[in-house]
Amino acid sequence: MTKMTYRDAIREGLREALRSDPRVFLMGEDVGRYGGSFKVTYRLLEEFGPERVRDTPLSESTFLGAGIGAALGGMRPIVEIMTVNFSLLALDQIVNNAATLRHMSGGQIGVPLIVRMATGGGRQLAAQHSHSLEGWFAHIPGIKIVAPATPADAKGLLLAALGDPDPVFIFEHATLYGLEGEVEDEAVPSEIGKAAVRRTGETVTLITYGGSLGKTLQAADQLAVEGIDAEVIDLRSLRPLDISTVLASVDKTHRAVIVDEGWRMCSFAAEVSAQIMEGGFYNLDAPVARVCSAEVPMPYAKHMEDAALPQAATIAQAVRQMLGAHG
Amino acid sequence: MTGEPVLDRAHGLDLLRQMVLIRRFEEKAAELYTVGKIRGFLHLYIGEEAVAVGTMQAVGPDDNIVATYREHGQALARGIPAGSLMAEMYGKATGCSGGRGGSMHFFDVSRRFYGGHAIVGGGLPIAVGLALADKLRSRAALTACFFGDGAVGEGEFHESLNLAALWKLPVLFLCENNLYAMGTGLSRHQSQTDIRRKADAYAMPADVVDGMDVLAVEAATRRAAASVRGGDGPFLLELRTYRFRAHSMADPELYRAKQEVEEWKARDPIALYIARLPEMGFLADPDLAAIESGVAAEVDEAVRFAEAGPWELVEDLTRHVYAPVTS
């Protein structure tokens, strides 16, 4: 085990992939000479050359579509869309090609493509650069969505995605790149579709993923001081969703709070809440609560952005309200 | 007519047979649509036969093909059996896409036919990607990418040409300019109506050819393909042609005069070709009759194959969304 940052863990994963599989190559804006807008692909150009670490023109739709085409052509491309905010330009290729070609071709075609995107707010980048849209992508059958919250998962889920014959979209919360954590030297691919219980507890189940895990654990610590014992579940993958781990926990605590940085309405949290109701109806002592972003375009000023985003305090408050209202 | 390809009798007659096959196949499709055997959207290729047949002479078995929703001609010219195309339009499990795609989404990976694409311009990035893969794998092949004049208005056209030219990818961009983007004439949707000149913006070689002259089309395509195979990067070939039928089955053709259609019908690619064959000593009346009866039999057999095809089991609805789990 070595301690490294989230971004270094991803770079190790990329390096391992490039070294071990000649079919692997990277494509994205400023992934080469610039070293990656979040420094993830730093110095990979020098090690693997311009053929396999390709800076692209600002043509998200086409270089993501080219990633799909190259995957059809027998390669294993890893496309970096700088942030989910720019992925909107490539939605047609994602929804109408990546997610659909296998089905539309009657099973003749698979698209073994990885797309990495930074996501989320909290860095005062204002409305156009702070979106958290994982929930949109999780709506689409045909692709898989993972959201690593720790350096170990950042590498583990990348390696897992490399072995997956279908498109895998990896959402890396922009505030996590500097997060330090232990990573196995001989990293073993994590399992896509398996949630992790990051903290055990008896009173309430807090369910979250990606960039919100830290705040959720802080909330659990605050609640522990007040004698409220919270269990924290890190979903790690949004589609496929590991609802059985969630239901097993709710079966124990009979209360659930979901923390999701997406906007509240039609959020991913809404789907998790619906599945808890469908699968655990008789185990609930209180309605499932959701802590999401305020339904506003992300404001620039720090105090305003903080007010818009889920925070440890608002998570803890949601739990207190639930216990107060429903005992 | 410089650079006329050396034409032997067999090749000459085969060009004619292929064009007649496309013509009769499309007429039968129209008939089957009116009695509800074929449903949904149907975009017929009648009038553009010379483009598909002529270009396909320069595309080899190792080359990739990406086409559009008006792809019956390309599919037949590529050698996909008429029966599996007809069965696909019937929605039968024996269709070339298993009944999942229909008229707009023919796929045959064994013949490297990577689809009909229904999103205008959506196929271009895929073609760029296929060419990228071939280049990275140093695989001697080109990718023939068909699209219409309408696609020239899409951002992906410009992004794709730029990326292909930038990375010198072996893409043969084949623009079937039939003068109309559905109901909008060329001069009403393009500032620069001389489409091949758009390649200049990406320092890409280009050419234009009379799409009604199958021999000219073959010659121009061979020249363009040679340029691409020579490693000079992509090539844009504009083929000026005209569709004798409506855009699709539901089009009252309000946007063009019947007179204009008649004028173009006077340059019917099949009739033009038949008229020139005797001067080259290739065609005798029985040859034409033999071709017509052979094609008629082939089309009737295609209909029988489609009629006899089984429906897919509803229980298989969720297949082909993800790869079958092998572990």
Next chain:
Amino acid sequence: MPILTADMSAGTLTTWRKKAGDTVKRGDIIAEVETDKGLIDVEVFTGGTVEQILVQPGATVPTGTVLAIIREEPGAAPALAPTPSVPPALPSPVSATKQVAPAQAPSAAGRARVSPLARKLAADLGIDLTTLHGAGPGGVIRREDIERAAAMRAEAPVKEPRPLLDRPARLRQTIGAAMARSKREIPHYYLSATIDMHRALTWLNEENLTRSVTDRLLYGVLLIKAVALALRQVPELNSIWRGAEAVPSAGIHVGVAVSLRGGGLIAPALHDTDRQALGDLMRSFRDLVHRARSGGVKSSELSDPTITVTSLGEQGVESVFPIIYPPQVAIVGFGKIAERPWSVDGQVVSRPLIVATLAADHRVSDGHRAGLFLAAVDRLLQEPARL
């Protein structure tokens, strides 16, 4: 009429381009049709001569309708029959769009499956959920289960037979609530009649001699059957309040008040009392009392009575003035059987007499009808063999 657009089901023929006698060849335009997408040419696919025009311009007809008859040239390909090839109907909509909702997780051990509404209602009414067995699928406890438990005005006795400590208090509270409401809302009126039980008791003794111990009858069963049969003649007394309206019940299910060990009572209904033979009535009555008093009866098993009979004779009470159990509209009370002077054919003799009292809801019935009812009970008890 050809299908010319993706979602066309009918078309209006606007103009014919050919007339009877014209010859046509494959690909000719024979007519024009107005569709949802505008005016579209109709192409003919077989050569021949137009024999007859069947649909006139201006007519709107569904797709597939024959517009004209063309006599085909010999050897021409036959026109395709206009039968759209329809895929098989979905075997069942469910299977085709089977929603993959997560299967219901098993509840934690010992945790009853109770709907949130039922859980809240039970808390409000002080009903102990652990004693209830839901009538819902898989024993799920729902709103109706709680309401039935409350309506029985008694909480099903707790399982263990040992003397119950806090039960009377809770029981008193539940019965009290129902009685208070009944007193407040229902305009009671009372009638009573004294009935000579001589013939009934004599018949009973002789009847019991012929019966085995386990089939022995009690006089209470005769009273119950008489009440049930009398209700056939005065059905309004057998009504139940449904919202704002008292509806005569289809069946006659007499609820018999049974005192429980250590206080409180329940009134299990004997189903279709008027149609059961005395032996059957006695058996189900005895079984219900035996299980109730030994703590085995679940509230959900007790079906809702349409009227109630209560008898306090054995406690020495002469006549009873009972309170109606909502949503019923009447209740019959019987006092004790006592030998007292009674005039028969002018002679004063000693006869076993019982006082029957009827309490009824004046919104639903009146004294005249109630009087007829009590008279019927009396008459029926004078012919016990026919009960």
Next chain:
Amino acid sequence: MTRDEIRAAVLRALGEIAPEADLASLAPDVEFREQLDLDSMDVLNFVVGLHASLGVAIPESDYPKLATLDGCVEYLAARVE
């Protein structure tokens, strides 16, 4: 069948109809009705219980003889072979 066995059977039958009663402290010579809250249904079930356990069919006319515990034992001892 010994008198003790008969007494046990009687007490068992009583326990069936009056589960909450403290049978151990039952006065053998005092009427059941004064010590226990029994009605005609209880008496019937008591008689049916004895019939089931001891096979004795007790007519209604003999009910008064079963008023006390000793009375029951005497009555039943005479009838059980």
